[in-house]
Amino acid sequence: MHVKLFLSLLTALSSALVTSAATASQWKNRTIYQIVTDRFATTGAQSSCNLDARQYCGGNLRGIIQKLDYIQGMGFDAIWISPVVSNTDLQGQTGYHGYWSKDIYSINPHFGTADDLKALSSALHSRGMLLMVDVVANHMGPQDKGASTGTSQYTSLYTPFSDPSHYHNFCTITNYNDQNNVEQCWLGSSPQDGLPDLNTENPAVVNLWNSWIKGLVSNYTVDGIRIDTVKHVRKDFWPGFVSSAGVYSIGEVFQGDPAYVGPYQQVMDGLLNYPLYYPLTRAFQKTNQGFNELINMVNSIRTNFKDPMALGNFLENQDNPRFPSITSDTALNTNAITYVLTGDGIPIIYYGEEQRYAGGNDPYNREALWGSGYPTNSPLYVHIQKVNKLRKKVQSASDAPLSTPLTSLYNSSNAWAFKKGNMLVVLSSAGQNSGTQTVSISSSSLPVTQMTDILSCSTFNVNSGGSISVTLNKGLPAVLYPTSGLGGSGLCGR
Ligand code: ABC
Ligand code: CA
Numbered sequence: 001m002h003v004k005l006f007l008s009l010l011t012a013l014s015s016a017l018v019t020s021a022a023t024a025s026q027w028k029n030r031t032i033y034q035i036v037t038d039r040f041a042t043t044g045a046q047s048s049c050n051l052d053a054r055q056y057c058g059g060n061l062r063g064i065i066q067k068l069d070y071i072q073g074m075g076f077d078a079i080w081i082s083p084v085v086s087n088t089d090l091q092g093q094t095g096y097h098g099y100w101s102k103d104i105y106s107i108n109p110h111f112g113t114a115d116d117l118k119a120l121s122s123a124l125h126s127r128g129m130l131l132m133v134d135v136v137a138n139h140m141g142p143q144d145k146g147a148s149t150g151t152s153q154y155t156s157l158y159t160p161f162s163d164p165s166h167y168h169n170f171c172t173i174t175n176y177n178d179q180n181n182v183e184q185c186w187l188g189s190s191p192q193d194g195l196p197d198l199n200t201e202n203p204a205v206v207n208l209w210n211s212w213i214k215g216l217v218s219n220y221t222v223d224g225i226r227i228d229t230v231k232h233v234r235k236d237f238w239p240g241f242v243s244s245a246g247v248y249s250i251g252e253v254f255q256g257d258p259a260y261v262g263p264y265q266q267v268m269d270g271l272l273n274y275p276l277y278y279p280l281t282r283a284f285q286k287t288n289q290g291f292n293e294l295i296n297m298v299n300s301i302r303t304n305f306k307d308p309m310a311l312g313n314f315l316e317n318q319d320n321p322r323f324p325s326i327t328s329d330t331a332l333n334t335n336a337i338t339y340v341l342t343g344d345g346i347p348i349i350y351y352g353e354e355q356r357y358a359g360g361n362d363p364y365n366r367e368a369l370w371g372s373g374y375p376t377n378s379p380l381y382v383h384i385q386k387v388n389k390l391r392k393k394v395q396s397a398s399d400a401p402l403s404t405p406l407t408s409l410y411n412s413s414n415a416w417a418f419k420k421g422n423m424l425v426v427l428s429s430a431g432q433n434s435g436t437q438t439v440s441i442s443s444s445s446l447p448v449t450q451m452t453d454i455l456s457c458s459t460f461n462v463n464s465g466g467s468i469s470v471t472l473n474k475g476l477p478a479v480l481y482p483t484s485g486l487g488g489s490g491l492c493g494r
Contacts, residue, residue: 022130022223024269024310027248029395029402030078030130031347031388033071036318037082037111038096039368040351041067049368051359054093057368061112065123070374074354074381075388078130080226084108084117084216088141088157090193097318097366098134099228100141100195103159104212114219121221130223132250133216137209137241138229139187139195161198166205168197173232183234200233210244217245224248230264230271231255238267250312250346254319258297262304270310272317273345275301280315284336285326287431287475291416295408298344302405309403313340316350322365324358331432331475334383338477341387342425343418344406354381383455386491387479390454393489394423394481401481410441417470422447424468424480431475442467451480457492459483 038056039049041063049057064081071079086109087095088102098108107114124131140158155162171185172194188194199205216222222245230238230251242249250270253261258275265271279297283289301308315336316322323333333356341347352359355372356379359365375381394401399421406425410417414430417439424446430437446462453460453470455478462468470478486494 021217021247024248024307027078027130027224027270027346028309029391031076031341031349031391032078032080032132032312033074033076034080034314034317034348034350035064035082036097036351036366037061037064037084038098039366040064042368042370046368046370048371051363051366054096054363056094056096056110059368060110061116061120065116065120067374068123068127068129070376072127072129073376074349074384075392076349077128078132078224079124080132080134080224080348081120082111083134083136083228084111084220088143090142095141099136101136101139102141102157105159117220125221131221132224132226132248133220133222134226134228135213135216136228137198137200137213137237138232139197142188142193142195143191158196160208161205163204165202166199168199170194182232187229187232197232200237206237206240210240213241214244214246217247222247224250226272227251227268230268235264235267238264242268248310250310258300258304262301262306265306265310270307270312270346271305272348273301273311273313275304276311276313276343276345277315277320280313280336280339281323281326284323284332284429287329287332287429287434288414289429290413291411291427291429294339295411295416298406298408301344308344308405309346311345312348313343313345314348314350315340316353316365317348318350318366319362320365321360322350322353322358324356325360325365328358329432329475330356330379331434332429334380335427335429335475335477337380337383338387338425338427338479341384341391342420342423342479344420349384354378354384356380386454389489389491390423390479390481393486393491394421397421397485399423407445409443409446410439412439415439415472417441419443419445422482422485424451424470424478426470426472426478426480428472428475428477430472434475435473437472437475438469439472440467440469447482450483452483452486452492452494453478453480454486454489454491455479 038059042058043062083098086103086106087100170191173185186194186197231253249268256278279294283294401421401423404421406418406420417426444466
């Protein structure tokens with residue numbers, strides 16, 4: 001049979017088998033905008049948010065609905081929101097971030113109602129966007145009562161985990177090299193401020209979680225789940241949980257070693273790409289750092305993970321300092337974001353990243369976005385919009401740039417060029433104070449045609465020998481695609 005015909009029959013067959021739930025393959029060509037629900041948009045007064053105080057600042061689900069144009073305007077076709085369940089407080093601090101579960105059957109009243117969550121879900125779906133919800137199965141919120149002994153004494157605080165047998169006895173995680181310690185002990189230093197660690201070996205706990213996640217996904221038509229603290233629960237807990245969810249799952253294993261994180265892809269679809277995060281940050285935190293470490297990591301990820309394209313790439317999130325707090329060089333920032341948007345994997349951009357928010361570690365990286373006024377003309381907003389337009393345009397192109405693993409074509413102390421399908425990406429670490437930089441690339445795999453840099457709209461030709469010289473300005477990257485393939489993209493007047 002003709003190969004193309006066979007492939008399209010296969011695609012038709014597999015989409016017929018898929019029900020309404022969004023699978024890994026449906027998430028792979030999406031770009032995700034990560035939201036801290038309390039800090040993204042409010043329907044109330046846009047009061048200033050004191051980050052140190054760790055209070056609710058007023059962001060809510062209805063606020064997100066009102067700002068979907070802002071998100072979709074940048075080209076995102078999926079959002080990830082904070083955990084939605086009601087949370088505990090702790091001696092004046094609150095669960096504004098959503099990770100301190102109290103009652104897993106009720107929606108956090110600070111964020112809205114069950115109907116508000118349903119309304120967000122349908123507002124997204126009517127725009128062709130997907131909803132990802134953050135979920136936590138490892139622990140509940142701190143007890144806020146000053147428990148004095150090792151076992152959980154205030155279990156009546158929680159729903160449905162109200163029996164001491166639902167919890168591991170208190171011990172604090174002291175040794176991250178001891179997997180048993182990481183799984184069985186509590187995050188936090190004392191029973192007072194620690195996160196009561198659920199006994200995820202207890203079949204009653206397992207059953208409650210599996211039926212809960214199934215209900216959450218179906219009640220709110222959730223398309224994907226981000227799973228918290230994955231390495232703190234035994235690996236074989238997860239297959240039952242994610243199959244009960246029945247949608248794409250992406251787990252958080254906060255660790256930089258691909259050999260440690262990789263095996264978790266045996267138990268869920270995707271992982272946040274922490275192994276990539278550290279070399280990516282180092283490649284762009286200063287000028288002229290070279291790209292060998294980053295390139296080696298891209299390769300190492302290929303050998304350690306079952307499906308690198310299902311990993312979620314990011315430069316910022318709620319647990320790490322924002323990139324502009326590491327360097328004020330805007331060109332380096334733009335290059336790092338460009339890798340997130342074009343490299344192998346699913347791009348995730350953290351709210352505020354598009355406005356170059358510069359907060360440091362938790363809690364300073366959780367600014368209220370209403371302070372920005374949501375401008376849609378800021379440089380990174382426009383940059384992200386352009387690359388996302390290209391992603392949309394090439395989503396079903398025959399050269400398949402989004403699903404083709406990158407091939408490195410050129411690498412020096414301050415430039416790296418790689419190709420995915422016919423998309424050619426040239427990154428620079430020369431910095432914002434550099435002048436023009438010419439990167440000459442030669443490869444028989446380049447299409448012999450005119451290429452347009454969709455960022456600057458400059459054009460460059462690949463000559464018959466397969467060489468192209470790309471000029472970069474002021475340390476900014478270039479994202480090139482055959483000019484003839486840009487029709488209808490809205491890019492560079494096409
Ligand atoms: C609160 C305060 C903070 C205070 C903290 C102790 O208590 O706000 O100021 O410092 C939620 C809230 C937080 C809150 C915590 C604790 O709960 O968002 O504000 O902090 O109450 C997830 C979520 C995160 C969430 C939780 C808890 C878990 O993304 O937002 O926090 O539900 C560990 C966990 C990881 C967790 C993270 C915060 O802590 O594994 O799941 N994130 C090493 C360890 C990691 C560890 C990390 C950070 O440090 O290996 O396990 O993450 O503490 C690399 C290595 C890594 C190493 C890094 C630092 O360096 O390869 O292994 O990570 O090179
Ligand atoms: Ca645990």
